[in-house]
Amino acid sequence: MVSRVVFGRGSFDQLQDILAPKRLNVKAPFIFLVDDVFKGDSWITSRIPLAYKDQILYISANEEPTTAQVDELVDQIILNHNDGPSGIIGIGGGSLMDLAKAVSIMLNNKGGAKDYQGWDLVKSAAVYHVGIPTISGTGAEVSRTTVLTGPDKKLGINSDYTPFDQVILDPELTRDVPRDQWFYTGMDCYIHCIESLNGTYLNAFSESYGEKAYELCKNIFVDDKLSDEEAQDQLMMASWHGGMSIAYSQVGVAHAMSYGLSYLLGTKHGIGNCIVFDHLEDYYPEGVQLFKKMKQKHNIVLPKGICADLSDEQFDVMIKVALSLEPLWENAIGKNWKNVITYDKLKALYQKM
Structure with a gap:
């Protein structure tokens, strides 16, 4: 700590x-x-x-x-x-x-x-x-x-x-963070909470931090009734608590796959997480549903088609990077994750982005 x-x-x-x-x-x-x-x-x-x-x-x-x-x-x-x-x-x-x-x-x-x-x-x-x-x-x-x-x-x-x-x-x-960047980094925190709270590594210590960060994210991005100063204060605390939650558990599918986007395409971390998370209903159904609501509320339009023209070799690179993050997959899926997460499954997900 x-x-x-x-x-x-x-x-x-x-x-x-x-x-x-x-x-x-x-x-x-x-x-x-x-x-x-x-x-x-x-x-x-x-x-x-x-x-x-x-x-x-x-x-x-x-x-x-x-x-x-x-x-x-x-x-x-x-x-x-x-x-x-x-x-x-x-x-x-x-x-x-x-x-x-x-x-x-x-x-x-x-x-x-x-x-x-x-x-x-x-x-x-x-x-x-x-x-x-x-x-x-x-x-x-x-x-x-x-x-x-x-x-x-x-x-x-x-x-x-x-x-x-x-x-x-x-x-x-x-105070001067651009609106889109404020949303993308805030969603990085939100995704930390979802991946930690739904992971197999979850424990009472990480859960207490994750739940607090999740509550703060809802205050900021869903209720949206705070003054600018209150929102700044609460998002800084959400960031801290979300970071503490994953420090004592782990992140999951969105982060693993966004690392692949970042390595190959140079996609920035916050927006990369958002692009991936938008397609993860099968893994985090409630979290993705709320994410889409927050995206609509704040008029955020995510880039589309960033993987549309990639070659098979480029998909190979992204998938190799994503699969190398074994603790993230074990947290998300469990110890048998290699039987669940296949090359074809990841390629199909990337092709949606």
Whole structure:
């Protein structure tokens, strides 16, 4: 679990007080990995407490994070800072959260990021790292994984060293999220709840978080009677609780198949989950029915035909990526999932998208 959490509107301004005791020395900087959408946005960037050799690295979140990108960032930090950093601070959406976690791990572990894609492969503790989400829904701020696209697969670095040492949850930072993106990342949280609450890995601990996140998602996306500030506060809490639920259980069919879309087509995680989930009535009938209601209520039109012109070889790639995520399928279907989930069944689903 994340050991330290601050929540509240305006809590971003506590960052200087939080970081000061963690500075190793004046030559060991804090490196801020910041979504480049905030470049020139003084409302956020002017409040980043830079001192000594601290550095901001602006990073585009237009593409999903890759193992190569992590390795390049690690090399850049090592080359420019001989004493190593005091910490890594990620400011942005799920992609920036994942990059901050991955970079902090790889600064203290040999080899490339692709060598650690899997479960419990990390041997050395990460550099001190802080997550400050500016979008709510992914749960990346709380999870023990950092999802990366590698040369052979899309898979997280799942370990006890991955979670942030400190998270700052300031709902004010989400105020300018575009409407469609707000919906897609919010649905990522909603799908976390559905997959966790309907999974074979469910337990009392994960259930309590999943039920709370589900209730909050309904408040926000179904009832829709909240003020903007109330909706921001509740979605940030839903994201946290949904992330906690899957951290102690697992996700399922939508996430497994969306990883295939992302690996082959570069489909962003939130919208990819929505595209897949829209066709999963056979697995999550009540959850999909409510999803379609929320989609209609918020006038969301999902892309269609993204798999229409794919070759058999391309379908092979997507299906191979999806099937490689065995814990997700076991959670969704059970230990006999390989007898249920066939190549033809997955191809038929992808062909609907």
